[in-house]
Amino acid sequence: MRQNTLVDSTVMERLRAAGLRPTRQRLALAQILFGQGDRHVTAESLFNEAKSQRIDVSLATVYNALHDFTGKDMLREISIDSNSSYFDTNTGDHHHFFFERSGKLQDIPSEHINIASLPEAPAGAQISRVDVIIRVKA
Amino acid sequence: MRQNTLVDSTVMERLRAAGLRPTRQRLALAQILFGQGDRHVTAESLFNEAKSQRIDVSLATVYNALHDFTGKDMLREISIDSNSSYFDTNTGDHHHFFFERSGKLQDIPSEHINIASLPEAPAGAQISRVDVIIRVKA
DNA sequence: AAGATAGTTTAGAATAATTCTAAACATGTT
């Protein structure tokens, strides 16, 4: 709890810096998301994690927060599986293993994949992102 | 119509070869899907295309057919956008441009992307597919 | 050519992820 105060203030600064009001709900969710290493969550998984920590937050707020954070580049959204969207706390350039059985994602640092010779983008098209997804049966 | 008979029989053979009964609906849908070059469709787009050709088929049947064809490796399913699944008539090894505005996909032959040094797959994991998606703002 | 059999199609209901609505509430400002 003493530790928490410190961490909370870090998260609070991040929210303020992004221009998002540091509400109780956002602080709690941001703490879960950014308080540890890189993570990949779904709205549902984050909602459940919050519930298990007795954080009282609605599912709609979880969606709102995920989209707000994504809009401020604190998260990136990934569509891999048509069942649900993933949100990634690692917004840097990197790629993913996708474990088809468990539905889990694992980062691949961008240096570990060397994409030689990208094709030229079609006329007047700017590349906004290159995603490499390695699906593994496991 | 005379031409159609020829093409129909080709499609019919494909369905039979796959062990799928060549029903009126599957023949019509397969004709739309495989009768021209490579295509990327959604359930909805295929359903609309069928309707515009006065082919009387239900949406459930479109979904059934897409999944049946995918199960027989006549199509591959791609999740790019959380709104809906795409089905690709090109089942070979290749990659995609994804045009964010229009939601359209464009093939990139696999020779055009050179992936040097894939990371080793995690212990006991077999790679089932590697997808490269280049999202472009256009 | 019937008849039997198993696979297919269909309308509509059901499900699941996500978004919307509008009212209550909290935060930051004056």
Added chain:
DNA sequence: AACATGTTTAGAATTATTCTAAACTATCTT
């Protein structure tokens, strides 16, 4: 404290997709 604006929420709505069970049809058997 009062105000303005942003946020949260329950529950309804929306959308993509799947399910159900009954009608239908392709194919096999006789």
